[in-house]
Amino acid sequence: MPISRKKLFSRSLLSILSLLVLASLKLAEADNPEAERPNVVLIFLDDGAFDDFAPFGNPRYPTPHVETLAKEGRSFYSFYVPQAICSASRAALLTGCYPGRTKVFGAHGPKARGLDPKFATLGEVLQQNGYRTAAFGKWHIGDQEDTRPHNRGFDETCGLMYSNDMWLHHPENPEYWGQWPLQYWENGEVTIDTVQIEDQKMLTTWYTEQAVDFIERSKDEPFFVYVPHSMPHAPIFCSDKFAGKSETGLYGNVMMEVDWSIGQIHQAIKDQGLEANTLFIFIASDNGPWLSYGDHAGITRFREGKGTSFDGGLRNPCIIKYPDEINPNTISHHAFSSIDILPTVCHLTSTDLPENTVDGKNVWDLITHQDEAKNPHDYYAFTNGKEFQGVISGDGKWKLHLPHQYRTVAKGGKGGMPGKYVQAKIDTALFNLVHDPYEKSNALEIYPEVAQQMIEYAEKHKKMFFDE
Template identity: 55%
Template sequence: MKFIKLHLLLLLGLTFFSSCTSSKNNFVEDTSNKKKPNVVIIFLDDSGYADFNPFNDDKNAVATPHVDQLSQEGVKLTNFYVPQAVCSASRAALLTGSYPGRTKVFAAHKAKERGLDTQFPTMGELFEKSGYKTALFGKWHCGDQEDTRPHNRGFQETAGLMYSNDMWKYHPVAPEVWGKNPLQYWENGKVTINDITKDDQKQLTKWYTEKAVDFINRNNEDPFLLYVTHSMPHAPIYCSDEFDGKSGKGLYADVTLELDWSVGQITKALKENGLDENTIVIFSSDNGPWSIFGNHAGKTPFREAKATSFDGGTKSATIIKYPNGLKAGAFDKAICSIDLLPTLANLCDVSLGETEIDGKDIWPYLSGDEKDNPHPYYAFSTGAQLEVIMSADGKWKLHLPHKYRKVKKYGKDGGYGKYTREKIELSLFDLENDPYEKVNVADKHPEVVKELQAFAEAHKKKFYSKVTL
């Protein structure tokens, strides 16, 4: 009997020892306590596609080493789109995974406007409900009422502006309209600067960055969602004294240098806290450059710019880095910002709830497990006007007849230029062979036109019933 008891004790001891050493040597992975991925989204304002080195071949361009490194370590997305190339609409689409036609968030909101309706849950709200620490540092622009400000939309820590930095008393065209209300700086639901000055504008990039780094340092034990929405390089452009004149290539290049520095500070904080491998970092812009400001605006090789449905407005230079899930490289297929929410929710085990959205989980597509985009098409609008349907593979782009604004005269050193209005007729572009949307090939591919028109009719019926195609 004693022998049997001794044998059992030895067996239990060996089993315990074996389980400990197996765990220590990763022979058996305990997934029950595996930490969910962190998410960091760095969203610039009106950045040009070619502003940063990974997306241009200009040897004279200002050096952006931190964005370069992010690109080398991550996946460079060369055909990443936003569904509307204007501030509020683009941001609401990212946060809700829905087209502007669904949320009815169009263009750019003014001060005190309601913005994104609370019936549409934001990324912040969904991640917060799943146990994530959440923060937004930067520009919000999705509502300026008590219940639609970021601290009541799922972001536990907040700091920044409620809308664009040009909506103030120094607006270059209509100060009496945009300066009717003071441009305020908010922190955690309270106004800490009632009327932003030009000197304050110089500190915005630094302030947002310092807040982001501090948030990472304090939350390195918990999964977090960090949304850094820089006010720059949206005109009027400013940078801190440390970067003023540093590039030797003008103020816009100085601003770009400081934004690159910000990326470096954030990625450095992730690495120093041991979070680099398990953090999804997304670097992008809400839309293309505000070209009318000339040398105070970014550069894009594509046609037109901000507030149009041409690629110069809707295509944003984007990088996604996730060492635990994505191999470094390039991804040339088309995807859209509405897909980020459902994709991140899948990766982070976050419930999307019952609200219908338009984005889809594109992780199998992005990671190479599936070759086809789960969407049949992508739709693009300006304001409440449906203007473009693009095939989901990004090859074919059908412009429905619409008017658009075109820069007639470029401004200089912060001055506002002049626009003219032009009209495009029904036009099909083969983006694979004509990425600059110059040659209308509708007559050569009537079957493609017919298919995309059918998608347009269906999209119109669902979201734009009052729009005439």
């Protein structure tokens, strides 16, 4: 039956009205940049291990919240930090710069200068783009007035300025560390002058409660919340609600509480209806486990641990969730580094990069597995303390160690007391991380062309940052 002119007119009018509505919505979005900018949650553990959580490892304690996050996001098995020591790793994450550029090496103590303010943090660049920002946890990249987090781009803060073992109950050198009280800070003020055992037990809970509260209060504007947990850095503690829960010892209890924390923060995002527009990043550690602490440290399948340049120190899993952009319940073996987080987040949030030079690059195409996406880096460099020790190819396939000494555990500790390290040495070595991820077989003479290319990368990096 032919359609009447009246009906045709009505349909045309509806189409025109629909187009006008869509156009007005587009204009509204253009006038309201907050509608397009995702929230960012970044969780970073301290001295964790590759196999601490399922689905990456098979721990004897449950970690359901990390498993849920993995099912709803993408798990990255080749995520690297440029140095396996606390302060250097944290500065690299928040600036996108190598330790060789910022000169933040090793682990800084109380009252240390830390990160030079000329290097912008992720908090500062997002704050300048209209984000509400917060940092709840262990800072450890500066303990002077202008280098603490409340002056480095974070609107709200709480936590420790340095590692939780730098206190009067240090198992090996309490007289030295007792010179400075381990303080708990909130928004630029000391609220606990001398942290004690009962306070340590509450750190994970306090950071979590602050993060959840911040999310609830910030739901109507774009926000960035950074949660660098103090645990499971020794000495390890958990709250009473997790004491004995794992039935595997204190380390299991601690990891169950950290898993709970991740779940609480993740659920807060869902409860506020923010899931679709939130980039959720969970990095399982700033470096590998502190192996000398034995039963108070995690387990990594890779060689060595914290304080070394083997993959047991530099490599830990990462989960990234961003609905509609990242396919859920997927796994990636593409390599990328913590120095890439800042430029990638800046890309996704339409935020200008800092004025200072940034070494990391936008790897969003790699994270989202775009067709033919390749890592934009020729190599990633790694250091230990102030010593440049080698490079990893951008595709994560090859790793070159320059000659250096490293520590290895001679006897593991027990019950919170550290064991003993001895010194070992590695000469120039090339490892194929695809076929030899545990760095056992030196392939230097088998692949001379690859070795030559990697040596050239190393020489280039050394000339840029260490030949002064």
